[in-house]
Each structure stands twice: as structure tokens, then as C-alpha cells.
Amino acid sequence: MPVKRPSKDRESKLWLLFDEHPNPMLIVDPENGKILEANAAAVALYGYSPEEFRNIAWESLRVHDDLPRGLTTDSVRHRTRGGGVIEVEPSTRQIEFGGEPAQLTVLNDVTIRRHLEEQLRQAQKMEAVGMLAGGVAHDFNNLLTIITGYSQLILNSLHSEDPNHHSAEQIMKAGERAAALTSQLLAFSRRQALQPRVLDLNKLVTAMSTMLRRLIGEDIDIQFVLRPDLGMVSADPGQMEQVLMNLVVNARDAMPNGGTLTIETANVQIDEGYSQRHLPVKQGPYTMIAVSDNGTGMDELAQQRLFEPFFTTKGTGRGTGLGLSSVLGIIKQTGGTINVYSVPNSGTSMKVYLPRVDRPAVIESEVPQQTVSRGSETVLVVEDDEMVRNLVRETLNRSGYRVLDADGPLEARRIADAYRGRIHLLITDVVMPKVSGRELAAQLTERRRDMKVLYMSGYTDSAIVNTGILQKEVAFVQKPFTPAAFTQKVREVLESGSRTRGAAE
Structure with a gap:
């Protein structure tokens, strides 16, 4: 029985389906790898005309530094006529073209997908490194608070002619340089408190x-x-x-x-x-x-x-x-x-x-620098790091304040309940075990409505900031700080017109 040949009309429809298909398609000679035909989508993707494609071999499209791979479902990188690099996933099927065996190669352009996948991988890697950097910076900021704090206290007690003055000054400068490095780590990890x-x-x-x-x-x-x-x-x-x-x-x-x-x-x-x-x-x-x-x-x-x-x-x-x-x-x-x-x-x-x-720029007004940083108010300090707590207590005592100190939220609540006098200011670390500084402030200010709050931390988290941006009227001091800057901030909070609110309010 004779084989029935496809009609011209059917061939025309098949060719139209090939040429108008939205996916790039190539017909390749399996013997020498030369491209026999390319559809309109392939012309648009690569930039070659159909005539130029007929003088190109499949392998010549491949980027030279790409790993050699055959016509498989794995992705390959190709160079376009304009010099750009694209990534495609080819799939092949054996067909007959012009009465001879050929390969129909259908291409899926995955360039954008691969780019987004690489962006995601890079973002995940940077996020992991950022979390590590932020944690290291937090621990170092506690240590640097102690180093720079006690250095300044020593400097304040020495005359400039004292032979130890220069030594204490060098320790202070080294601490400031280290603080600048940890500040960069915090910036990278996006754990800084921004004030936009x-x-x-x-x-x-x-x-x-x-x-x-x-x-x-x-x-x-x-x-x-x-x-x-x-x-x-x-x-x-x-x-x-x-x-x-x-x-x-x-x-x-x-x-x-x-x-x-x-x-x-x-x-x-x-x-x-x-x-x-x-x-x-x-x-x-x-x-x-x-x-x-x-x-x-x-x-x-x-x-x-x-x-x-x-x-x-x-x-x-x-x-x-x-x-x-x-x-x-x-x-x-x-x-x-x-x-x-x-x-x-x-x-x-x-x-x-x-x-x-769509808002006008803020005009900066000159605010005179405060020089008075002493006081006599009662301050409750909550800090789980003993050395930092001792420094804060000593700094405030030297400045005339009455200090109540606690190593954590439980002791702070006990002190606040037992103390009969007025507590003017709560100074609390942000990150503490079990109960955060924000939660502690909310609990204590519920019972002491006139108590103001000052947060301190080596880095910020969502307890104090919204995506790293300080909420309005939340008083915050970033570690490491010097005694002078710290006492000035304390004075600023105490003298503010209204009660500085906690982050939960």
C-alpha cells in the first residue's frame, strides 16, 4: 500500500505553526550541527536574520567560557548578535526536514529567571552574613561601651600634665576607631537606628x-x-x-x-x-x-x-x-x-x-549644645551585662543622680514595686532574655505614668524600630557611648516637655 504524502496545505499549516510559535525554535542538522531554519521568535531573541542563522552552527552560539554540553534539557548560555548573553533551556525532537533527518530544538529563555534566582541566592548569603555581623557588632559594642566609658572617666580625673593622661587618651581613640568599625558592621546588617x-x-x-x-x-x-x-x-x-x-x-x-x-x-x-x-x-x-x-x-x-x-x-x-x-x-x-x-x-x-x-525639605534650626549634664533625679537602670551596668551606674552617680539598678526585668519589676519614691527615668537595654526592654517599659509605665523611658542597645530590632527607623518620641542611645554623651542624653530626656513614650504605645 503506498504511503500517503502530506498535502501542500498541511505542510503550509505546519510551517506557519513553526514560524509563529511564541517559543524560539531552530531546526538543526544532526550531522554537522548547522542551523537549517529559525522561526520568528528565535530571530527576535538572538537578533540574527533567518539567512544569517543558516550560516551558523549550534555550537557557535555557545558562550566560550561555558561548560561543553550537548543538546539536553540543561540550560546553556548563548551569545546574541549584539554581544549580549542569554540563558536558554533547549529540548529536542527528531523530525524529518526536506526528506532528511533533523532535530527540532525548542528553546525556553530563562535569562530573567536565572538572574532573579542569583539575586535571591546572593540576598540569602548576604542576609546570613549580615545576621552574623550584627550579632558580633552587638557583643563588641557592649565591650566598647566599657572601654570608651572608663577611658573617659579616667581622663576626666587626670590633669593634662599627668603622664597617664596620654595613655588613657590613646585607649579612648582606639575604642572610637573600633566603634567606627562596628558601626559599619551594623550598617551592613541593617540594624542601625535611622532617624530620617x-x-x-x-x-x-x-x-x-x-x-x-x-x-x-x-x-x-x-x-x-x-x-x-x-x-x-x-x-x-x-x-x-x-x-x-x-x-x-x-x-x-x-x-x-x-x-x-x-x-x-x-x-x-x-x-x-x-x-x-x-x-x-x-x-x-x-x-x-x-x-x-x-x-x-x-x-x-x-x-x-x-x-x-x-x-x-x-x-x-x-x-x-x-x-x-x-x-x-x-x-x-x-x-x-x-x-x-x-x-x-x-x-x-x-x-x-x-x-x-512629595514633601519640602526640613530646615535645620541651630540648637545650642547643652553643657549641663548633671542632675539629682532617681533613675532605674536595667542592663543584663554586669560591666555595662556598673559603668552606667558609676557615670550617673558621678553626675549626681540617685541610681537603682537591676540585672534584668524580674528584678526591675521588684525594685519598682518596692520603691516608694518617684522614679523619674527608666534606662533599659533593648534585648534581654525572656522579656524585652519594650515589654518591660510598657509594664512599668502602666503603673508609673510619669516615668520617662530611655532605651539603649548595641543594635536595634523591631522592638524599638520599624524596619530600623526610630519611632517618633522614642528616646534611644546607641552603644557604644561615652559618659559625656550618655549623661547629656539622660538630661535631654528628663527635660523633654512630655513623657517620652515607650515603643509599644
Whole structure:
């Protein structure tokens, strides 16, 4: 019985199905791997015309540094006509084409999916490192509170001519340097207490311009390209200054032989496509500040590790590797994102995007520095670290306060119940076993309505902050602190017009 040949009409329909299919498809010669035909979706994905595809072999599409793999369901990386790299998952089926055996290869473009998966893996890794960094910083801040605190108490009791004065001063300076490092760790782990306000980044850059010029040196030309109608952002001014300084220092170090450093601001609109590629960035209006240089640039491997803590491309002794990781932490905690564009031997541009707000910038009023930090009020101190508790008690006693101290919430409640006089201020650590400082404050202020509250901690958590941003009227002092700064904060809280509320209220 003769074989029934497909009709021309059927062949036409099959070809239309191939060419109009939404998935990219290639017909490949199984003997030499040459591409025989490509459908419209493949043309759109790769950028080659159907005629150009017929002169290309399947293997020549593969990125050269990719692992050699055959036509399997595993993903492969291909280079497009324009030089871009895409990742596809090919699946094949044996067919007959023009009367000869062939392979129909259906391609699934997984480029965006792989990019998002890599972002997720990187975010999970950074989150794990951040939790470790935050925990280490918390423990170190307790120790540094003791070191810097007692150093200042010793300094205050010594005359400047005393031979021990210089030694105590060096201990104090070393403690301050260590505190700066732990501050960077906290910034990276996003466990800092931010105090945001509506901010004009143009004014911030202009105010810092003189200091930045001194910072980069005379062999580097600094240029400012500031958009006049720049949108406002909600950010912590001190932290944004730290971000700008870190980016400028990195740009400076990338130009050892001099060059041009550019600081630019602009209004940008992030669209849905960008937000999908850079989760969890939301689409909408943003304000951008960019720091660019024409220095050494970075390869792809360095860019992938750029924000890892302790990673640095600088030589030994020329950086801690915490600058950019702290920048990332601050930007993420502020609700923004940062992108890096770099080409080896050409330069780098780091662009920070912060959500735009529709409110006028806050005008700073000059507040005279308080010099009086003594008092006679009764203060209840709750701190589970004995050495920190002893330092706080001694500091307050020397400043004239009556101090009641407890090593935890249970003892604090017992003291508060037994004490018949007025307790003017509760000073409590945030993180304690079983009962947090927030919960303790809520319990005690329920019975003592006129008692004010001051929280202290080596890092912040949701008990005191909403995603790291201090709630209004919650008094907080960050460890490590000096006795002078601590007593001044105590005085500020006690003299505030209304009762400083607990975080639970």
C-alpha cells in the first residue's frame, strides 16, 4: 500500500505553526550541527536574520567560557548578535526536514529567571552574613561601651600634665576607631537606628563639597552635575553623608594617577521591567545620586563580590572592606537600591536610587549644645551585662543622680514595686532574655505614668524600630557611648516637655 504524502496545505499549516510559535525554535542538522531554519521568535531573541542563522552552527552560539554540553534539557548560555548573553533551556525532537533527518530544538529563555534566582541566592548569603555581623557588632559594642566609658572617666580625673593622661587618651581613640568599625558592621546588617527626615541631596552634596575636595587630593578633578529641580528623599542625613564619603573614597582609590570624579543627581522613573529584574525594588519615581570615575574599573568577578563585607581590591592596610557593604546596608534600609556599572581600565559609576517624596525639605534650626549634664533625679537602670551596668551606674552617680539598678526585668519589676519614691527615668537595654526592654517599659509605665523611658542597645530590632527607623518620641542611645554623651542624653530626656513614650504605645 503506498504511503500517503502530506498535502501542500498541511505542510503550509505546519510551517506557519513553526514560524509563529511564541517559543524560539531552530531546526538543526544532526550531522554537522548547522542551523537549517529559525522561526520568528528565535530571530527576535538572538537578533540574527533567518539567512544569517543558516550560516551558523549550534555550537557557535555557545558562550566560550561555558561548560561543553550537548543538546539536553540543561540550560546553556548563548551569545546574541549584539554581544549580549542569554540563558536558554533547549529540548529536542527528531523530525524529518526536506526528506532528511533533523532535530527540532525548542528553546525556553530563562535569562530573567536565572538572574532573579542569583539575586535571591546572593540576598540569602548576604542576609546570613549580615545576621552574623550584627550579632558580633552587638557583643563588641557592649565591650566598647566599657572601654570608651572608663577611658573617659579616667581622663576626666587626670590633669593634662599627668603622664597617664596620654595613655588613657590613646585607649579612648582606639575604642572610637573600633566603634567606627562596628558601626559599619551594623550598617551592613541593617540594624542601625535611622532617624530620617525629608532631605535635599543637592544641598547635602553642596555642604560637603569643600570636605570632599580635601578628601580626594589635588590630582583629581571633581565635577558636580546637580539637577536644579531635584526631588526630595526621606533619609538619615548622617548616613547619607557616610554613603557619599564612602563612594567618593572608593572612586579616589581607583584613580592612583589622578583623573576625574563626577557627582551627579537626577530624577528618574523606575519602570516595571527594571523592578522585575531588581527585586524587591518597586516601580515609581526615584531620586538618583551617582559617583563616577575614569579609573581602573572592575572585572565581572570583582563586581559580583563588591558588597561582601571584608572584600577589597585594595592592598593590605588600605581598607577594611566594610565601606561598600555598609553603603549597601544603609541604602537598603532607606528603601533604595544601588547599581554598579564598571569597565576594566575605563572607570566605574555607582548609582544610588532613593524613593522620591512629595514633601519640602526640613530646615535645620541651630540648637545650642547643652553643657549641663548633671542632675539629682532617681533613675532605674536595667542592663543584663554586669560591666555595662556598673559603668552606667558609676557615670550617673558621678553626675549626681540617685541610681537603682537591676540585672534584668524580674528584678526591675521588684525594685519598682518596692520603691516608694518617684522614679523619674527608666534606662533599659533593648534585648534581654525572656522579656524585652519594650515589654518591660510598657509594664512599668502602666503603673508609673510619669516615668520617662530611655532605651539603649548595641543594635536595634523591631522592638524599638520599624524596619530600623526610630519611632517618633522614642528616646534611644546607641552603644557604644561615652559618659559625656550618655549623661547629656539622660538630661535631654528628663527635660523633654512630655513623657517620652515607650515603643509599644
